[in-house]
Amino acid sequence: MTLLDNILFIGKGITLTMELMFGGMLMGLILGTVLAIGKYKGWLVILINQTISIIRGTPMILQLSFFYFAIPNALNIKLSILSAGIITLGLNSSAYIAEILRAGIESLPKGQFEAAQTLQIPTWLMWKDIILPQVIRNVFPALTNEMITLLKDTALISTLGGMDLMRRAQSVAAEQFTYFAPICIAASYYYVLILLIEYVVQKIEQRGEYAQTS
């Protein structure tokens, strides 16, 4: 196989890597938002804090094994590598996203909640249209970091045999008894993807810029 063949073969892993990243990010955002808002409902706080603590307190590779081997084994079901990957990445990032959003919510003036209350805005509309749009703008850089971390974490799927960028690079290396070129090719793919994310985020930030004070 020529260098070009290797580049193309490893490049095919982008599909799985991106599926895992976008799937994980989407699940992380939805679940993270629910966890962050749930923290403002008195009786849920202990449960949510404990869930976040467990997720943050265990290695992701262990969580991956838990969802790919342990849960299917206990429930006698079968999960694909992609599903187990998305669930693990989504759940894991939801704990971090919840904390990022919580910090963003707490940084907003209390008056924003009170203004919504005095204007009789229903609670869910207050979160959807008043609070979260401001919070997301404020924590956008932190969410970008989380997305980049998530992209790099997708490489863990290679330990289950998922044919992502990392696994394909390892596969080429094992077949050709040379590590340098395949690993460098995979690294280049990851780096270009991260540069792309940074570029898109920068454009979004420029469009959504506004002064914080009202």
Add this chain to the structure above:
Amino acid sequence: MLKLVNVGKKFAKTAILKNINFNVTKGGIVGLAGASGSGKSTLLRCIQKLERIDEGTIEYTGTSSFMFQDFQLFPHMTVFENLVYAPKKIFKNTNVEKEAFHLLEQLGLKNKAHTLPSKISGGQKQRVALARCLMMKPNILLCDEPTSGLDVATIEDVVQLLRTVHAMEVTMVIASHDLDFLTRIATRIIVLKNGIKAADIDVSELSDPINNLKVHYQESL
């Protein structure tokens, strides 16, 4: 219209308001004066139900709207969106946008309709905040320090604006440490001292409102 009976409020074990009683008739304008920490803002917040009272009752007919000292406009929405967002969701009538433009025109802000709050001056924000309250068609308007941080000319604008609102038969309770401003707009001034009603003055009975009130105020503190 608005009736406060034996209102008391504590933060932890400290009493912030003690045994406050007064009534305001429809269309009345009551000024709440007093030093910093006397309980003016807390009393307003209690009337708006932003704080729970520990004793007594607060009753009023209709709805109330609250104008915050620091405006609390929604920074990600334009001036126009700030005005129409809540009434559109609540009243669900199609005239909301028309009313908002009319109000902005009245307040001299029509050309700022599609501007973000961060791009307008303090006086303009004040007017937007007032317009946002009026869009909710309140029976009672509660204003917390409406002249705080404004220059003399802008304070004059606020006086005129509040007089326009008064003409709409909206009852008002205004908390301010600015006695000159209060005597120009309020028909009655209640002075608070350490959470207690220290004086209740009918402005129309004063021969020289500003100076008489200052004497009353000094005596009550």
